[in-house]
Amino acid sequence: MTTAVPAAQPRFGTAQILLALSVAILVIVVAVPVLLIFFNAFWVQGQFNVVDVIKVLSQHETYQALLNSLILASGVTVTGTIVGTFFAWLVTRTDLPFKGTMKVLFLVPFMLPSFIGALAWKMLLSPRSGYINRLFMDLLGLDGPVFDIYTYGGIILVETMYLFPFVFIQVAGALERMDPTLEESARISGADLFTITRKITIPLVMPSILSGSLLIMLYSMAHFGTVAVLGIEVGIYNIPTLIYEKIHQSAGSFASIRTGTVLASVLVVTAAFIMWLQNKVLARGKYQIIAGKSFRPSELKLRGLRVPMLLFCIAYIGFTIVLPTVTIFMVGGLRTYGLPFTAENMTLDNYKFILFDWQLTRDAIWNSVSLGFSAALITMTAGVIISYVIVKMKVRGKGILEFLGMLPFSVPGSVIALGVILAWSGKFGVNIYNTVWIILVAYIARYMAFSLKANSAALEQVHDSLVEAARASGATMWQALKDIVVPLVRPGMLAAFFLIFLPALRELTVSVLLYGPTTRTIGVAIYTLNEDGETVYSAALAGIALIIIVFGESVIKRLFKVGRKG
Amino acid sequence: MADVRIAGLEKRYGDHLVLPGLDITVADGECFTLLGPSGCGKTVLLRLVAGFEAPSAGTVAIGGVAMADAAAGTMVPPNQRGLGMVFQDYAVWPHMNVTDNVAYPLKLAGVPAEEMRRRASAAVAMVGLGGLEKRLPSELSGGQQQRVALARALVSEPRLLLLDEPLNNLDANLREEMRFEIKALQRKLGVTVFYVTHDQEIALGISDRLAVMDASGRLRQIGTPEEIYEHPADAFVFGFLGVSNFLPMRKGADGWLAGAALAPWSGIPPDCGGDVCRAGFRPSDVILSRGGEGLDGVVQRASFLGSTMDYLIDVAGTPVRAAMHSHECLEKGLMFAEGEACRVSLAAVHWFPGSDAEDAR
Ligand SMILES: Nc1ncnc2c1ncn2[C@@H]1O[C@H](COP(=O)(O)OP(=O)(O)O)[C@@H](O)[C@H]1O
Ligand SMILES: [Mg+2]
Numbered sequence: 001m002t003t004a005v006p007a008a009q010p011r012f013g014t015a016q017i018l019l020a021l022s023v024a025i026l027v028i029v030v031a032v033p034v035l036l037i038f039f040n041a042f043w044v045q046g047q048f049n050v051v052d053v054i055k056v057l058s059q060h061e062t063y064q065a066l067l068n069s070l071i072l073a074s075g076v077t078v079t080g081t082i083v084g085t086f087f088a089w090l091v092t093r094t095d096l097p098f099k100g101t102m103k104v105l106f107l108v109p110f111m112l113p114s115f116i117g118a119l120a121w122k123m124l125l126s127p128r129s130g131y132i133n134r135l136f137m138d139l140l141g142l143d144g145p146v147f148d149i150y151t152y153g154g155i156i157l158v159e160t161m162y163l164f165p166f167v168f169i170q171v172a173g174a175l176e177r178m179d180p181t182l183e184e185s186a187r188i189s190g191a192d193l194f195t196i197t198r199k200i201t202i203p204l205v206m207p208s209i210l211s212g213s214l215l216i217m218l219y220s221m222a223h224f225g226t227v228a229v230l231g232i233e234v235g236i237y238n239i240p241t242l243i244y245e246k247i248h249q250s251a252g253s254f255a256s257i258r259t260g261t262v263l264a265s266v267l268v269v270t271a272a273f274i275m276w277l278q279n280k281v282l283a284r285g286k287y288q289i290i291a292g293k294s295f296r297p298s299e300l301k302l303r304g305l306r307v308p309m310l311l312f313c314i315a316y317i318g319f320t321i322v323l324p325t326v327t328i329f330m331v332g333g334l335r336t337y338g339l340p341f342t343a344e345n346m347t348l349d350n351y352k353f354i355l356f357d358w359q360l361t362r363d364a365i366w367n368s369v370s371l372g373f374s375a376a377l378i379t380m381t382a383g384v385i386i387s388y389v390i391v392k393m394k395v396r397g398k399g400i401l402e403f404l405g406m407l408p409f410s411v412p413g414s415v416i417a418l419g420v421i422l423a424w425s426g427k428f429g430v431n432i433y434n435t436v437w438i439i440l441v442a443y444i445a446r447y448m449a450f451s452l453k454a455n456s457a458a459l460e461q462v463h464d465s466l467v468e469a470a471r472a473s474g475a476t477m478w479q480a481l482k483d484i485v486v487p488l489v490r491p492g493m494l495a496a497f498f499l500i501f502l503p504a505l506r507e508l509t510v511s512v513l514l515y516g517p518t519t520r521t522i523g524v525a526i527y528t529l530n531e532d533g534e535t536v537y538s539a540a541l542a543g544i545a546l547i548i549i550v551f552g553e554s555v556i557k558r559l560f561k562v563g564r565k566g
Numbered sequence: 567m568a569d570v571r572i573a574g575l576e577k578r579y580g581d582h583l584v585l586p587g588l589d590i591t592v593a594d595g596e597c598f599t600l601l602g603p604s605g606c607g608k609t610v611l612l613r614l615v616a617g618f619e620a621p622s623a624g625t626v627a628i629g630g631v632a633m634a635d636a637a638a639g640t641m642v643p644p645n646q647r648g649l650g651m652v653f654q655d656y657a658v659w660p661h662m663n664v665t666d667n668v669a670y671p672l673k674l675a676g677v678p679a680e681e682m683r684r685r686a687s688a689a690v691a692m693v694g695l696g697g698l699e700k701r702l703p704s705e706l707s708g709g710q711q712q713r714v715a716l717a718r719a720l721v722s723e724p725r726l727l728l729l730d731e732p733l734n735n736l737d738a739n740l741r742e743e744m745r746f747e748i749k750a751l752q753r754k755l756g757v758t759v760f761y762v763t764h765d766q767e768i769a770l771g772i773s774d775r776l777a778v779m780d781a782s783g784r785l786r787q788i789g790t791p792e793e794i795y796e797h798p799a800d801a802f803v804f805g806f807l808g809v810s811n812f813l814p815m816r817k818g819a820d821g822w823l824a825g826a827a828l829a830p831w832s833g834i835p836p837d838c839g840g841d842v843c844r845a846g847f848r849p850s851d852v853i854l855s856r857g858g859e860g861l862d863g864v865v866q867r868a869s870f871l872g873s874t875m876d877y878l879i880d881v882a883g884t885p886v887r888a889a890m891h892s893h894e895c896l897e898k899g900l901m902f903a904e905g906e907a908c909r910v911s912l913a914a915v916h917w918f919p920g921s922d923a924e925d926a927r
Contacts, residue, residue: 463655463657465653465654465655465657466657466659468616468618468644468651468653468657469651469653469657469658469659469715469718470659470670471617471618471643471644471645472616472644472645472649472650472651472719472728473645473650473670473671473674473718473722474645474646474671474674474675474722475645475670475674476643476645479674483670484659487661488659488660488661
């Protein structure tokens with residue numbers, strides 16, 4: 001027996017309007033630019049064309065850039081993994097003195113923009129004028145540099161300094177969470193520490209090591225700053241720097257844009273593959289480590305090596321963090337680049353000049369702050385609404401939202417910038433090329449995924465029954481949102497805001513492809529000043545950027561500490 | 567007046583019919599319990615009364631006013647139904663302390679600050695949380711959070727209190743204590759209580775009247791706890807209200823036969839309208855002896871539980887649970903060992919027609 005059940009009428013209510021709005025935002029801001037890249041790469045004169053793509057890829061220049069990206073990324077991945085794993089083990093599994101402090105210090109490189117680091121290393125180790133090279137040449141009477149930073153090795157070294165924390169964080173976390181009984185039971189059955197490490201510890205930590213090194217690879221592959229500062233001068237290009245070169249030098253000719261889109265497509269596909277691999281590794285590793293509260297794992301006694309190891313850590317931190325930072329500030333205070341650091345050569349005038357007098361740098365600071373702020377605000381707000389639809393609303397078709405929102409995670413910055421150029425330079429009747437707006441749109445696309453992640457996590461904590469309890473207490477829908485949902489989601493929103501604001505403040509990869517005469521960001525200004533030989537001003541601005549970043553980071557730390565208590 | 571009238575209430579999700587047309591009336595000031603197995607639609611029913619869901623058919627009226635009417639398209643939102651509700655997961659707001667949680671309904675009602683403070687602290691004291699006013703929910707135990715939820719539901723003196731298995735997550739002692747407290751509060755305040763649970767002990771202990779619902783969302787019986795316990799309408803109700811035995815009976819050529827193995831039985835069941843019926847009885851109504859009247863049985867399992875002896879007995883191929891006071895067993899020499907033969911007779915039997923043992927569960 002069948003009874004006719006009247007089909008539920010699809011109503012066009014608030015839920016559907018919100019869904020449509022969210023999809024529209026994501027499609028316009030995220031999907032269209034990325035699709036345009038593929039379209040431009042594979043669609044020539046109204047036809048799908050692979051032969052042409054291969055032709056572009058086999059040109060010496062593009063081929064070399066692909067190869068360089070691969071060489072550099074592999075090199076950085078290997079060294080970064082070794083460095084990260086070693087320090088992670090040292091601060092979790094040995095009796096190294098001041099382990100807690102060391103752990104915090106090893107995370108500092110995350111805060112520092114790597115292109116500023118590259119700048120510092122250029123000042124220290126460029127073959128002719130680098131301070132260290134000159135010092136040794138003078139001292140030892142050498143006629144060549146001790147180390148040339150303008151090489152593959154130099155680039156790999158500098159990138160390693162800033163990217164190894166990806167492995168460090170993952171591995172240290174895994175080693176701390178690992179159930180010590182796994183090791184203890186092996187020990188009881190008579191295995192020595194070396195065997196335990198080889199047979200138990202390393203296999204258990206392997207997923208974390210792998211996933212961390214894949215992250216390094218992903219970032220290094222798509223990394224612009226270090227290669228731009230240290231490689232371009234001697235003709236070492238990777239994919240992002242070649243895209244930059246193509247777009248910038250040839251003033252947007254069709255051929256160069258096509259080369260750019262082909263390179264960008266390669267980058268997207270590679271990045272997507274790495275992301276996929278990383279997810280797989282993480283999914284497999286999930287049940288291997290018995291997650292839970294922090295245990296007190298067994299510690300290796302370093303004995304006679306305790307102090308040497310501590311000194312080694314301090315030297316590493318001094319060499320990779322303190323030295324470059326000090327160099328930046330010192331060079332920023334020089335009257336002329338190249339002078340020795342003596343009292344009469346030092347001045348604060350450079351800082352004063354770029355902060356108060358020079359239109360170019362003042363514009364740059366203002367642009368970065370206002371762009372970062374607006375992008376963070378807009379992305380945070382849109383992120384809340386979209387996450388709300390994804391997490392809380394029972395509407396069909398929200399899966400596409402999740403996909404679109406998370407897409408930028410695997411789309412490198414230079415690709416987003418290129419896509420935004422394709423989409424917003426008049427093709428669809430809107431031309432905002434060379435204005436701040438195009439950078440704003442690119443930032444929104446770039447950072448949407450951060451916002452969705454933070455907001456979804458916060459919203460998932462807000463169970464429906466909390467809202468319903470408010471409704472049963474007499475609250476209207478809006479009162480319940482205001483009194484219950486918003487206060488509970490606020491930490492997530494705040495996190496989203498700062499997760500966007502701070503990276504945007506020091507961002508280079510995206511804005512370097514999009515800036516116009518008056519729309520330099522701090523990153524672009526530092527980079528172009530350095531290119532133009534204004535090294536002291538470049539360093540001074542970098543110094544100010546470092547101060548702003550450190551200040552910003554400590555404000556958030558404070559904010560979240562208070563937030564967690566209250 | 568805050569009676570609840572549910573008439574012809576139906577709820578379906580797509581093709582899935584959860585509630586197939588219910589009629590329930592809860593009188594003003596009554597404590598009414600809906601008892602049913604997990605997943606039978608209790609929460610759905612409560613949400614229909616609260617206004618979080620709209621009925622597919624039928625009506626809900628509170629205090630004589632239509633709150634939801636599928637035919638007329640009436641749907642009063644939850645905040646205008648004048649009720650208090652305690653959720654299964656408490657739903658205490660984690661960012662508000664005890665006082666703020668409890669005072670929130672008063673704040674929404676626009677109660678002046680002074681009066682709000684007074685009433686909130688009275689409600690907090692009433693549920694025995696005096697002194698914990700400034701604590702955050704994360705600093706309270708499960709039982710304490712549950713009391714916060716109760717105080718919050720009661721503070722605005724609602725005419726109707728809806729409770730969705732609020733005692734489920736508590737340990738046994740606290741559950742019993744809270745059960746008495748809810749009952750006492752309900753008497754004191756005269757509020758109408760609509761309580762849903764799958765726990766028959768709570769339902770019997772707390773209710774003025776209760777309704778038993780089966781897995782398909784149909785009501786099997788409505789009545790006072792005594793009526794339902796003593797005169798279960800059918801085998802399902804009998805089975806749901808406690809540990810139960812069902813012994814199948816069949817009319818043979820020379821009289822009645824008992825158990826799966828059809829052992830001859832000397833008795834005659836009351837008219838069940840057929841040749842097949844079931845005897846339903848509780849373990850405590852089984853009388854064991856070594857050679858007296860009754861059916862032959864073999865003890866399969868004997869467990870000493872302190873004050874009682876718990877036996878599992880095979881009676882003509884059908885397992886039967888029996889419980890006897892330990893001291894009685896000792897006095898009368900009825901401590902059976904596993905594998906021993908015994909005689910089984912029954913003190914109080916409920917007779918149910920049919921043989922389908924399936925619908926007992
Ligand atoms: N929003 C919903 N959509 C679809 N099915 C639902 C929904 N809510 C409840 N159900 C179904 O209704 C039935 C009864 O659920 P519920 O009332 O929660 O049971 P319980 O009696 O345990 O409280 C279940 O089969 C459940 O799957
Ligand atoms: Mg339920």
